[in-house]
Amino acid sequence: MRNVSRQCKLVVLLLAIPLLSLPLRAGSFWNDDYEREDYEEPAGPSFAFLLNPSDDIWGISLGSGTWLTDTPIFGDYFVRLFYNGIEEATYSGIGMTLRLMPHWTVAPFVGAGGSYNYSFNRAEANASDGALVVQGDDYSAAGESYWGGHVETGVRIWFNSRLQLLEVMGRYTWSSNDGERDYWTVGISTGVGI
Numbered sequence: 001m002r003n004v005s006r007q008c009k010l011v012v013l014l015l016a017i018p019l020l021s022l023p024l025r026a027g028s029f030w031n032d033d034y035e036r037e038d039y040e041e042p043a044g045p046s047f048a049f050l051l052n053p054s055d056d057i058w059g060i061s062l063g064s065g066t067w068l069t070d071t072p073i074f075g076d077y078f079v080r081l082f083y084n085g086i087e088e089a090t091y092s093g094i095g096m097t098l099r100l101m102p103h104w105t106v107a108p109f110v111g112a113g114g115s116y117n118y119s120f121n122r123a124e125a126n127a128s129d130g131a132l133v134v135q136g137d138d139y140s141a142a143g144e145s146y147w148g149g150h151v152e153t154g155v156r157i158w159f160n161s162r163l164q165l166l167e168v169m170g171r172y173t174w175s176s177n178d179g180e181r182d183y184w185t186v187g188i189s190t191g192v193g194i
Helices: 002-027
Strands: 040-052 057-068 073-084 089-100 106-119 146-158 165-175 183-191
Touching (some): 040 073, 073 106
Antiparallel strands (some): 040 057, 073 089, 089 106
16 A cells, blocks of 8 residues: 555646646736737638528527647637528627638638527517417527537638638537527628729
């Protein structure tokens, strides 16, 4: 038993040394030598059309992309305005997507992210008791603001022109609202230099 105790102490010590050095390394990010450009490179703004004809969902999105330097990790902050036929409401959303996307001229990608979608209006309940029930699902909360998580995949083509890029993608979004309110969209986007 004595050897097990010594081995545990050695393992704890070996794990503690890197953990204790993290605050010292993290301090270098907040001193005067930190330059954002050393860790990030801008990928430029984009403009997208999003559509789901079966659920009557359509809208636009403006994004701003950033790469982590020398990696295939891409982040896209976006704001969007869209109509959701499932909710019968218009939304404004803000969110972020992280992607794995190589720095190739024709770059396939996969990504995931989240957003908050603010509702401008709500569907009105038709029943006298205020409940809206369609095929057994309660839609009395239709049109409420919600948090959404999404996964996406697609391909981006880069150009050396004012067009900058062309992207085709598919996205599936999970809604925090109760009921069958998840949806998919397809989109096409381009750089805003046109």
